[in-house]
Amino acid sequence: MGLVVKDRIRAKLKTDDTNVRVLLAHPMHTGRAKNEAEELIPAEFIQDIRCWRNGEEVLTIKCGTATAKNPYFSFQLVGGQQGDKISIRWVDNLGAKGTVETIVK
Numbered sequence: 001m002g003l004v005v006k007d008r009i010r011a012k013l014k015t016d017d018t019n020v021r022v023l024l025a026h027p028m029h030t031g032r033a034k035n036e037a038e039e040l041i042p043a044e045f046i047q048d049i050r051c052w053r054n055g056e057e058v059l060t061i062k063c064g065t066a067t068a069k070n071p072y073f074s075f076q077l078v079g080g081q082q083g084d085k086i087s088i089r090w091v092d093n094l095g096a097k098g099t100v101e102t103i104v105k
Contacts, residue, residue, distance in 0.1 A: 006025055007022070007023065007024050007025050007088075007090075007098050007099075007100040008022065008023045008100065009021070009022045009023075009086065009088055009100045009101065009102045010022075010102060010105075011084070011086040011102050011103070011104040011105070012104065012105050013080055013081065013082055013104055013105070016079065016080075017076050017077060017078055017079060017080065018053070018076065018077040018078075018079070018080035018084065018086070018104055019074070019075075019076050020051065020073075020074070020075055020076070020077060020086055021072070021073070021074045022072070022073050022074075022088050022100065023070060023071075023072050024046065024049075024070065024071050024072075024073075024088075024090055024098065024100075025070055025098075026044075026045070026046055026069070026070060026071065026090070026092065026098075027044055027069055028044070028045045028046065028065075028067055028068060028069045028070070028071065029041050029042065029043055029044040029045065030043060030045070030065040030066075031043030031044075031065065032065075043065060043093060044092060044093065044094055044096075045063065045064065045065050045067060045092060045093055046063045046067065046071065046090045046091070046092045047062065047063055047064070047091060047092060047093050048060070048061075048062060048063070048090065048091045049061040049063065049073070049088065049089070049090045050088070050089050050090075051075075051077075051086065051087070051088050052085075052086070052087040052088075052089075053077060053080060053084055053085070053086055054084055054085055055085075058077055059075065059077070061073065080104055081104065082104055082105060083103060083104060084103070084104040085101060085102075085103055085104075086101065086102050086103070086104060087099065087100075087101045088100050088101070
């Protein structure tokens with residue numbers, strides 16, 4: 001039985017800015033790889049990632065087939081306070097979606 005990876009997020013206030021780290025569980029297939037039967041694995045990749053702080057959208061990331069499996073992102077948001085709610089939502093090219101939330105520490 002394989003290891004199940006879940007989306008994970010952490011947010012911490014550092015020097016009056018918010019550092020966010022997020023790991024997204026996704027295979028990120030390019031559409032160019034082949035399986036054991038030498039058949040192409042269809043493309044499946046995250047296209048859009050959005051971040052909200054306390055309900056206000058503060059960041060958008062566009063991805064493509066060059067993004068690694070189970071991508072990790074780290075970024076800094078200007079300002080913030082302990083207790084702020086950080087939400088991430090992603091959507092892939094097949095319409096699958098994921099969300100993850102945390103509170104700034």
